[in-house]
Amino acid sequence: MMRPCGVFNADYHQDKAILRTPQQWGLLLISLVFIFAVFPRVVPSEYVSLVMFMGIFVIALQGLNIILGYAGQISVGHAAFMAVGAYTSAILVAKVHLPFLLSLVLAGVVAALVGMLFGAPSVRIKGFYLALCTLAAHFIIIYVINNWTSLTGGPYGMTVPAASVAGIELKSAESYYYLVMALLVVLTFLAVNISRSKAGRAFIAIRDNDIAAEVMGINIFRYKLLAFGIGTFYAGIAGALMAHQWGFINTDYFQLMHSIWYLGLLVVGGLGSNLGPIFGGVIYHGLGYVIDSYFPLLAEAIPFGRAEHFATLGLLVYALVIILSLVFEPRGLAHRWHIFKASYRLFPFSY
Amino acid sequence: MTTFIQILVAGILSGGIYSLVALGLVIIYKATRVFNFAVGTIMVFGAYLFWTLVAQLGLPVWLSGIIVVICALLLGAVLERLFMRPLIGQPILAPIIVCLALLGLVRALTLFFFGGYEHSYPRGIFPAGSWSLGGIYISQVHVLAFAVALAFIGLFALYFRYTRSGLAMKVTAEDHQVAQNLGIDVKGVFRNAWAISALVAVTGGILLASLQGVDDTIELIGLKGFAVVLLGGLESIPGAIVGGLIVGVLEALAGGYLTDVMGGGIAETFPFIILILALLIRPYGLFGLERIERI
Numbered sequence: 001m002m003r004p005c006g007v008f009n010a011d012y013h014q015d016k017a018i019l020r021t022p023q024q025w026g027l028l029l030i031s032l033v034f035i036f037a038v039f040p041r042v043v044p045s046e047y048v049s050l051v052m053f054m055g056i057f058v059i060a061l062q063g064l065n066i067i068l069g070y071a072g073q074i075s076v077g078h079a080a081f082m083a084v085g086a087y088t089s090a091i092l093v094a095k096v097h098l099p100f101l102l103s104l105v106l107a108g109v110v111a112a113l114v115g116m117l118f119g120a121p122s123v124r125i126k127g128f129y130l131a132l133c134t135l136a137a138h139f140i141i142i143y144v145i146n147n148w149t150s151l152t153g154g155p156y157g158m159t160v161p162a163a164s165v166a167g168i169e170l171k172s173a174e175s176y177y178y179l180v181m182a183l184l185v186v187l188t189f190l191a192v193n194i195s196r197s198k199a200g201r202a203f204i205a206i207r208d209n210d211i212a213a214e215v216m217g218i219n220i221f222r223y224k225l226l227a228f229g230i231g232t233f234y235a236g237i238a239g240a241l242m243a244h245q246w247g248f249i250n251t252d253y254f255q256l257m258h259s260i261w262y263l264g265l266l267v268v269g270g271l272g273s274n275l276g277p278i279f280g281g282v283i284y285h286g287l288g289y290v291i292d293s294y295f296p297l298l299a300e301a302i303p304f305g306r307a308e309h310f311a312t313l314g315l316l317v318y319a320l321v322i323i324l325s326l327v328f329e330p331r332g333l334a335h336r337w338h339i340f341k342a343s344y345r346l347f348p349f350s351y
Numbered sequence: 352m353t354t355f356i357q358i359l360v361a362g363i364l365s366g367g368i369y370s371l372v373a374l375g376l377v378i379i380y381k382a383t384r385v386f387n388f389a390v391g392t393i394m395v396f397g398a399y400l401f402w403t404l405v406a407q408l409g410l411p412v413w414l415s416g417i418i419v420v421i422c423a424l425l426l427g428a429v430l431e432r433l434f435m436r437p438l439i440g441q442p443i444l445a446p447i448i449v450c451l452a453l454l455g456l457v458r459a460l461t462l463f464f465f466g467g468y469e470h471s472y473p474r475g476i477f478p479a480g481s482w483s484l485g486g487i488y489i490s491q492v493h494v495l496a497f498a499v500a501l502a503f504i505g506l507f508a509l510y511f512r513y514t515r516s517g518l519a520m521k522v523t524a525e526d527h528q529v530a531q532n533l534g535i536d537v538k539g540v541f542r543n544a545w546a547i548s549a550l551v552a553v554t555g556g557i558l559l560a561s562l563q564g565v566d567d568t569i570e571l572i573g574l575k576g577f578a579v580v581l582l583g584g585l586e587s588i589p590g591a592i593v594g595g596l597i598v599g600v601l602e603a604l605a606g607g608y609l610t611d612v613m614g615g616g617i618a619e620t621f622p623f624i625i626l627i628l629a630l631l632i633r634p635y636g637l638f639g640l641e642r643i644e645r646i
Binding site for chain 1: 438447451456613616627634
């Protein structure tokens, strides 16, 4: 980690600290106050809901980042794992009448179990093969959901009751915003610490060269499964959060295309960095918002364009953003941000 | 018994098309070590293009056929030049994600140019009747599709054996650097592989569309092609054929006998179950090469 000029680590305690200087503590405090006290009161509720959904996507991408960015395992089934979480929580709250927070955690746990089941082949296979395996996982999970009609309502979907925490019903986007942001802060902190822990270092070793990692005594099976478990746990929580805000889910909300965009936007944000998912999630939902709200206007403004042309532009924009960013900046926005941070810290010197 | 044979025959015939799709995947994988995830959408693109030429513009079939072939070759070459070539030498993750994004890109292009409506080809282009052999019906379109698939596969066997560019492709499949040192235009081989593969995919798409109508459900067949190549082995053309037939038959059997027990959609999901089983039991497939990794 890069420290400001003149700040030295004199003991292990300082060396391990995430927040090292008073300025960093101050920034954290200011941003927390901004997120929880200022932003939802000042900004119109439309944008609060926008940021709330961005937060959910950031949670999902944090999970994908642990699988892909740290452990280097590809998962094209992230949307399906989110579906598992969404359905689990919906069923537990609607049919078993468990409290929401408990079902949220259980949604993560069930998604993690399913994720570990489909992540298990990663012990023998990698790269394209693993991508295909998780792709197959997507279709199998969606098939199971569509056919387990008694539990999930099948293709007709199911309605999801609104979330309630400690007797307070969080139906509106503004009240849900606080819950999502609190979870986002906690889960991001957790992800940062996972990446610095023994497990995180094992993930990075496996990503860089799994055979070498095995030679060095890292139990590959255990850590690959662990990566899938943690990553899909995040996916399950994100899926459950979404389900309770949407109020209705069916398998159309969790398509293969979404998984692909999650993967792509994570790379746009930056792999293997805890900032990457934040950039990725914000861009993913932000782009979606811009496309949904402004492209129809574009269609009206241009005389020869047809409405369906502009409906397809959304796909085109996502695909091009991902492809161009991989061609021109494969290390993602997080890398650019680090360069920027380094340069302002060193300013006016270039070294 | 008749039902069983009927299902078997249907499976074998649709397996022929799977083999064709898998062939397109194998060609790209052999040459460039990349999986073309966009194969399904390229098939849809071809099916819509042919429909536009034949039904909307009313061109004769032979002319539309030629235009489709040219467009397919161009599409493959352009995709390779614009999106895949800048990624040469990057870690394996980059081509995987770009190929997945190409899936979205080609789908967007298809929707943009042709709209998303369902169509079917005008009567008379493809045979509509069926033969009856002792109570077993064999539709002529299926047989045509199967024959075209076999013809393509035979053609490629000859191409790899007797032509200069086919041989160059085989060398490139062995080792990119060795091929470069031997004076082979590796980038040209990549371009050819993508162009040929797009042509194969488009052919498969049109044949499928003649069976089930022009719409984007064809895309799923492209994804099933992955089950075929993994079962058959990634580097192996005979593997693509055998794998295609096996997957076709198993899918038809699952559709025939398991639908009542497991619910609708089991036939569509079955190839993916095969895929996972193949990955677990024999990751390099029936005829593929087992790779030995070193640090």
